[in-house]
Amino acid sequence: MQLYVVGAGPAGAGAAYALGRAGFRPIVLEAQERLAAKPCGKGIPLLRDVPFPIPKEVVLNEIKYVATWLDGEPLFKYGGEEGYIVDKADLLEHVFAEAGAEVSFGSKYNVRSGTARVNGEVVEVKAGVFAGGFAYYDGERIPVVQYLLKGPLKDVSYETIEVHFDTEIMGYYYVFPHGEDVEVGVGGFAKPQRLWAMLDKFVERDARLRGSVIAKESSAVSVGGVRLGYVRGLPKAGEAAGYVMPLTGEGNRPAAVSGYLAGKALAEGRDPLEAQRRSPITRGVELQRRLLEWTKSMEVRERREVIASLPPEVHAEIALGTFRIPYMLAKLISRPGLMLKVALKLLRG
Ligand SMILES: Cc1cc2nc3c(=O)[nH]c(=O)nc-3n(C[C@H](O)[C@H](O)[C@H](O)COP(=O)(O)OP(=O)(O)OC[C@H]3O[C@@H](n4cnc5c(N)ncnc54)[C@H](O)[C@@H]3O)c2cc1C
Numbered sequence: 280m281q282l283y284v285v286g287a288g289p290a291g292a293g294a295a296y297a298l299g300r301a302g303f304r305p306i307v308l309e310a311q312e313r314l315a316a317k318p319c320g321k322g323i324p325l326l327r328d329v330p331f332p333i334p335k336e337v338v339l340n341e342i343k344y345v346a347t348w349l350d351g352e353p354l355f356k357y358g359g360e361e362g363y364i365v366d367k368a369d370l371l372e373h374v375f376a377e378a379g380a381e382v383s384f385g386s387k388y389n390v391r392s393g394t395a396r397v398n399g400e401v402v403e404v405k406a407g408v409f410a411g412g413f414a415y416y417d418g419e420r421i422p423v424v425q426y427l428l429k430g431p432l433k434d435v436s437y438e439t440i441e442v443h444f445d446t447e448i449m450g451y452y453y454v455f456p457h458g459e460d461v462e463v464g465v466g467g468f469a470k471p472q473r474l475w476a477m478l479d480k481f482v483e484r485d486a487r488l489r490g491s492v493i494a495k496e497s498s499a500v501s502v503g504g505v506r507l508g509y510v511r512g513l514p515k516a517g518e519a520a521g522y523v524m525p526l527t528g529e530g531n532r533p534a535a536v537s538g539y540l541a542g543k544a545l546a547e548g549r550d551p552l553e554a555q556r557r558s559p560i561t562r563g564v565e566l567q568r569r570l571l572e573w574t575k576s577m578e579v580r581e582r583r584e585v586i587a588s589l590p591p592e593v594h595a596e597i598a599l600g601t602f603r604i605p606y607m608l609a610k611l612i613s614r615p616g617l618m619l620k621v622a623l624k625l626l627r628g
Pocket residue numbers: 285286287288289290291308309310311315316317318319320321322323386387388389390410411412413423424425464497498499500516517518519522523528529530531532534
């Protein structure tokens with residue numbers, strides 16, 4: 280039987296890659312006319328989980344540091360894990376080619392009829408993976424808005440990603456290199472108009488960034504945690520199933536992993552939902568979601584205090600969703616009160 284993958288984003292790439300390795304030749308249905316049309320910062324902060332090789336040619340920047348600020352004050356600079364900023368379209372193209380998958384552009388899968396148009400013909404999609412992204416997610420979503428700045432910019436480090444926490448909107452500004460250019464954005468619990476106004480101020484305040492905007496874009500990100508299910512018999516994967524880290528909005532790696540797990544299980548005749556549910560990436564998303572709930576319940580002052588008190592190693596475990604709990608608690612030993620609160624949140628929900 281012909282297998283299909285709906286959506287040619289990272290989740291679709293993960294699914295196609297797993298199916299390709301198992302000897303299938305999936306057809307990938309992509310509604311848009313090109314890859315990576317959806318706005319994205321193109322960061323992959325943790326490489327070891329990514330289920331397909333990332334060739335050097337698609338890497339725009341190698342990231343060695345994360346530098347953080349809290350409500351305008353410098354917090355720390357940390358160099359724990361190596362990450363990449365990638366040319367997302369090139370990466371996806373490479374993965375689909377490696378998978379031996381055919382990508383059919385302008386092929387919107389019709390959820391009502393279960394059909395799509397491929398090479399001028401209507402096909403019935405009977406089996407495969409659904410990876411259509413945030414629009415099909417029924418949990419909480421927040422807006423993210425971003426500017427592309429023409430570089431190279433003086434005093435911007437091209438091997439660092441900057442995270443500027445804003446405790447008012449429970450979100451953060453980011454400054455990501457993008458080859459020689461720079462992407463600056465903000466995501467959080469606020470309306471897009473407010474985020475644009477905040478981003479304008481942020482760029483205006485920073486002499487490094489001011490006056491270089493060449494493009495703007497915005498979209499949404501699913502932060503409600505994992506919600507597994509089916510769309511007309513196709514198991515959901517990626518952001519459609521909530522595979523985004525709720526605190527950071529990181530979706531490329533979680534989506535790719537989830538798509539891969541769903542595709543592999545399908546190829547092996549196992550339950551794709553169960554395969555995703557039992558994975559470490561699900562644990563990472565779920566624990567972040569718990570911490571997001573906790574953060575939401577805090578007064579701004581407490582939120583500020585908690586963020587400021589966590590050592591960089593603990594920030595990294597949380598941000599990457601790796602959550603080595605004994606290691607994290609050991610790092611918090613000098614702050615027993617906070618250690619207890621974190622332990623209770625992570626272990627008991
Ligand atoms: C502004 C912004 C910046 C971000 N920056 C980062 C970042 O730096 N790092 C990171 O890890 N994450 C980032 N994210 C999140 C990340 O982009 C997504 O979580 C990730 O792309 C999700 O992958 P996916 O494959 O599940 O969905 P998508 O990438 O959304 O792919 C879904 C695909 O399905 C297609 N599609 C939709 N409906 C249909 C249909 N009916 N038929 C056929 N095709 C369909 C879409 O056109 C799309 O190509 C960012 C998000 C935003 C909004």
